[in-house]
Amino acid sequence: YGKDEVWDKIPKEVQQEIIDKKLKFYVIKAYDLAESLGLGTRINTIMQTAFFAISNIMETKKAVEAIKTAINKTYGKKGERIVKINCDAVDKALESIEEVELPSKATSTISIPPAVPAHAPDFVQRVTAKIIEGKGDDLPVSVFPCDGTWPVATSQYEKRNIALHIPQWKENVCIQCGQCNIVCPHGVIRMKIYDEKLLDKAPKTFKHTKAKGKDLQGKAFTIQIAPEDCTGCGVCVHTCPALEKDEKNQSTGKKAINMTPQIEIREQEKKNWEFFLSLPDLPVEQLPFPVNTIKGSQLLRPLFEFSGACAGCGETAYVRLMTQLFGDRALVANATGCSSIYGGNLPTTPYCVRTDGKGPVWTNSLFEDNAEIGFGMRLGIEQIKTKAQLIADDLAKTALKNNSSLINEILTADQSTHEGIETQRLKVKQLKTLLKSLSSEDRANELLDIADYLIKKSIWIVGGDGWAYDIGYGGLDHVLAAGKNVNVLVLDTGVYSNTGGQMSKATPMGAIAKFAAAGKPLPKKDLAMLAMTYGNIYVARIAIGVNPMQTIKAFLEAEKYDGPSIIIAYTHCIAHGINMTEALDQQKKAVASGDWILLRYNPELLKEKKNPLQLDSKAPSIPLEEYIYNENRFKALKTIDPERASSLLKSAQEEVNRRFKVYEHMSKMDYTQT
C-alpha cells in the first residue's frame, strides 16, 4: 500500500505504538519495484538501500557507493545483467521511498489476530503460540515435554501468509491429472473425490466439478489450495498441462490453475479450505485409482505439510509423497541438513496425522550417525515385535485359548499390501480389546503395551547429499551392507545447501561451490552405482519433475523390498542459481542430457534370472551445456574463467557419455546364465 492507503491497513495496536513512540513512518512498494526490474520477489537490495536512506547511520551517498561495491563483489560472478539490475534497484529505491503522514489517533478497525486459532490444541495454545509471538523466553521449563518428545502436526496452526500470489483453480479447465498436487513442495494443493451430496454445506465460492473416471458417477472433484500456507512458488502453475481456450478455441494463455493476488481471495479460500478439510479422506484401499499412479497417490492425504522450506524447494515434494504412501506407519530418521530444519523446526512441526491420529514418528540425528539411528529403529522394532509375537502365541494357548484363531491370523498376516496392513490394524485393535479384559494378567498387560508392533512399520532414513555422500557415508554404507529392511531417501542437491553451499562429493564437475571456487574438478560420486555393487540392495534414481510415475513406483518397490533400499532423488535448490518456478524444466534437462540417469535396480528380479537394473530414461539427447548453463553455479565459472569452464565442460561431457554407456551395458547383461 502507498502512503495514502497504508495507515488504515495497520492493526490498531501498531498504530498506537507508532503514535506513542513518535516514530517516522515510511513505505516503499518494494515487491512491485523488484518485479518490474526483473528481480522477482528478491527485495533485499531495495530494502537495504531504503534502510540506509532513512536511518541516517551514514551519509546516503557513501552508503549507496558501498552497497554498489558490495553488489559488484557479491553478484559479479553471476554476470553483468544481475549486477546492473541490482544497481538499478538501488537508484530506484531511493526515488520510491514515501513518508507517511501520521494522524494523531489510532483509528484502525483491525486488531492483531491471535497467533494460533482458538481451536488449536492446548499445547499449541500454551507453548507454540508463545514462541510464535516471540515470547519463548517467558516460558517456564515445566511446559516442555520431559521425555524429549515434541508434539507434531502443528504447522497447520501457524498461518504465515508469506505469498503475494497464490494459485487459483479453474474447475472447467482442469483435466484432473494430479500433477499440480504431486509437484507442490509445500503440501498446499490438495485433491479430493467425494460424494456430491456433501456439497450441500459447501461455502458459496467453493469450487468443484464432476469427478472424471470409471464408476465415479455421483462423485465430485475439487482441487483446493491452502491460501495462508502457500509460499507462492508457482511450480504448480508452471507444471499444469491444461490450457484454457476461449469460445473460438484460441488459447487464453491461462491454465487450470493460475497465480492470483492472495489478499483478494484469502478470506473466501480460508473458508473453502476449512470446508475441504472436513470432506472425508479416502483410505488407500478405497482409492478409485491405483496407488502407483499420480492421481491415485495424490488422493492420499499428505502427512507432511506447510514446512518452512524455501518457496519452490526441490526436496519437500519427495518427503510429502513418502508420507502419503507410508506416513501412517513410518518412522523417520532424519540427518541434519535442510530436511531436518524444515522437518522439525520450532515453533511448529510439519509432520502431521491422519484423521484417525496415525502419522509418522520423526527424529533428527547427526550427519555422522543418522543411518545408524534408522538401523537401530529397525532392530528395536524387530526386537519388540518378536516379543509381542511370543506373548501372543503364549496367550493363544492359555488365557486367550478361545480367541486363538484371531491371534493366529495376526501372527501369520500378509502385510505386503496396504489392504493387508489395514486388516491387521483392525485385528490388532480387537486383540487389544481382549487384552484389556484380561488386565489382571501380567503378560496381557505387557502385550497391550507393544501390540501395535505387530503392524508392519516402515523405516525411512532421510538426508541430503552432504550426509549421504560425505560425512554420513561410512555409516550409510555400513547400514546398507547390514541387510536389514530400511529405506534410505537421499535428497540430492549436489551441495551442502543448508550450511551455505559447500562442495560435497555429490557436487557435479564444473560447478562452483564453497571449497570449489574454481569449479569442481572431479565428477560427481555415483552413489547409485556404489549401492548396486552389493547386489542385494534396492536402488533407484528418480526425478519427480521428469517421471512422477517412476518416482512413485520406486517408493513403492523400495518399501516393499524386504532388505535395504536407497532412493536418490534429483533435488533442485536455490543454491543452484535457477528460477525456482521453472525448476522442473531443469530436472528434465538433467535427465535429457544423460547427467541424471533414471533407474531402478531391484534385487527381486535376480530370483527370476532377470537383469535387476532397469534404465528409466533414454540416451543423452541434448549436450550437457544445454543443461548446466541454466544454473548460475556453472555459468559463473564461464564468466570468471572461460577457459577452465570449457575444459571442465569437455571432461564432464566425456564422463556423462562414459557413464551412460556403462549403465546401458550393465542394463543389457543377460542374467539367464547366472
Add this chain to the structure above:
Amino acid sequence: YGKDEVWDKIPKEVQQEIIDKKLKFYVIKAYDLAESLGLGTRINTIMQTAFFAISNIMETKKAVEAIKTAINKTYGKKGERIVKINCDAVDKALESIEEVELPSKATSTISIPPAVPAHAPDFVQRVTAKIIEGKGDDLPVSVFPCDGTWPVATSQYEKRNIALHIPQWKENVCIQCGQCNIVCPHGVIRMKIYDEKLLDKAPKTFKHTKAKGKDLQGKAFTIQIAPEDCTGCGVCVHTCPALEKDEKNQSTGKKAINMTPQIEIREQEKKNWEFFLSLPDLPVEQLPFPVNTIKGSQLLRPLFEFSGACAGCGETAYVRLMTQLFGDRALVANATGCSSIYGGNLPTTPYCVRTDGKGPVWTNSLFEDNAEIGFGMRLGIEQIKTKAQLIADDLAKTALKNNSSLINEILTADQSTHEGIETQRLKVKQLKTLLKSLSSEDRANELLDIADYLIKKSIWIVGGDGWAYDIGYGGLDHVLAAGKNVNVLVLDTGVYSNTGGQMSKATPMGAIAKFAAAGKPLPKKDLAMLAMTYGNIYVARIAIGVNPMQTIKAFLEAEKYDGPSIIIAYTHCIAHGINMTEALDQQKKAVASGDWILLRYNPELLKEKKNPLQLDSKAPSIPLEEYIYNENRFKALKTIDPERASSLLKSAQEEVNRRFKVYEHMSKMDYTQT
C-alpha cells in the same frame, strides 16, 4: 634336550640362579610331542598340562579334567579330530615330564649373549637393548626422542631365533626363479647376483652358483637365509618349484630349499648372512632382469624385514614387495591393525634402509582417519614441493644464474621411471652443494631444507579390511574421491585379525567370526567394484601366491598412475584356521573358485578408448566348497549347523556366479564408442 643333556646347554648365569634359588627343574620335549601328535608347533595344551602337573596349584586329576572340558569347549567347533589330539596331548604330557637332577655348581661354558650386537647403533645400545632385556621401566624419559619420531631399521639387531627348522638352499637344484623370495613373509630369504671375484672373501660354507641369464658371464648367484630371523613357517619350501633328482633322474623328494634344524646350521649361516649383506645391492637401474618380473623385483633389497608378524603371515609379503619397489621414497600411513603392530612394534621396527640410508617413512594412525593421514602427507608434500620449485626458479634467475640449466633440468625432470628418479636425486645433490656455498642467502638456506621434495615421493596408505571396508571406509572413500596421487594397499584377511577375529564387511558369507557366530549371512562387500564406480581410480585385486607377476604389475601401475589407486590383496591369516605353510594353495583355490577374481582397472586406458577393466583370472573352475571347506571358519559351521552351512554355501555359490558374470560382462564392454 632331555634331562641328561639340558644342563650344559644353559647359560652359566641361569644355572647359578637355579642353584641359588633351589628351584625344581623339569623338562618336556613339547615340540617333539606336538609334532608326533599332529599338532604341528602348537604346544599350548602340552605346556598348560605340564604347568598344572608340576605346580601343585590344584590336584592334577582335577586340573586335567578342567583342561579337557576347556578343550571340548574351545575346539569343539573345529571337529572331533582336533579335540581328540588335544586330549591325547594332555595325557602324553603327563607321561613326558622329566625332572632334571641339579648339580651343586654352575659349570656351563655358555654365557647369556648381549641383547644386541656390539656394532648396533648408539640408540639401539642405550634404549632398544634395555627394552629387549625387559628393563624398559628403568629408562629415563630423556632417552626418548622428544619429537615423537622413533629410529627405524632396528629389527635386524633383535635376533629372536624362534624357528626350530629353517630353509637351507641347494644351489645345484635351484632354477633361480625367485619364488621363494617373493613369498617369504619375513624378508629372510634374499637373492643376489654379484661379481664372482667378490667370493674371494666368502666364508667356506657360503653357497653360490653361476648366475643364469643373458650377459651374466662372470656373475655369481646366491640365495641366502637370515638364520636367526626366520620364523620357520615353511612357505618358501612349499612354494619352491624345483625338485631334486638323483643320478637315475628319480625325484629325491627334496627341493632347491629344504627345512633343516636351525641349531645345526645357525652359526655357519650367521657368518654367511653377514657376508651376504656385505655384497653390493643392485640399484634398480642396474637390474639384469626387468623390475616387473619376479626375479627382477626380488633382486631389490627389501626395506621391511624381520617383523613380529605370525609365522607365515599373509600380509607381510605384500608390504615387503612395496618397500622393494618404492621403499626408498615411500611415505607410509598405516591404519591400526596387524600391520601397525608388526610395522611399528617396540622395541624394534622392521622398516629399514638401503645402504645409502634411504628408506620409507612410516606412521601409524587410527582406524577412522588413516586414509586422511596419507592424504595429508600428499597435500603437504605438494605444498613443500611447490615452494621449493618457486625458490629454485627464483634462484635460477638471481644467485644461481650460472647454474640455471641444472635448475631447469631439475624443474622439468621426467620422474616417471626409476632411472629418472635416480638421475633427479643426483641433480638435487648437486643443487644442494651449490646451495651450501650460498649459505648467507636466506632463500638458499630455505631451499636447502626442502630441496629433497623435488624428488618424487610415493604415498602408501596401508591397512586391513577392518579399516578399509568398515571403520575407515568413510574416510577412504573421501580420499579416493579427492583425486590426488595416493596409493592404498588393503591387506584383506576378511576379518578383524588383530583384535581377535571379529566379522568385518569383508568377511565372506558363511564364515564364522565374532558377531557372526552362526556364519555370516551376507556376502562380502566388493571394495574393488565400489572403487571402480568412480572411473578415475586405479583398482587392482591381487593374490601373490597365485599370480606374483600380476601382483608386481599392479603395484607398478598403481604407483605410476597420477591419481588415487587402490590394491586389494588376498591375505591368508591364522584366523582362517588353515595350515599356514600351505596357505598359498588356499589362495589358488580362492581364485580358481571365482571367489577372488584377479583384476586390474586402469583409468589410463580410457584415454585410448579401451576398456579399463582387465580380468587376470579365469571363470570359476572349482566349486566354492572345495575352497572354503579348507578353512576352519567355514568347516566349523558345518559341524555346528550343517543345514545352515549348506544353505549359506548355496547362496554364496550363487553370489560367486553372479559376481563373476557381472565382472566378465563389464570387462567385455566396448569402449570405442564412448
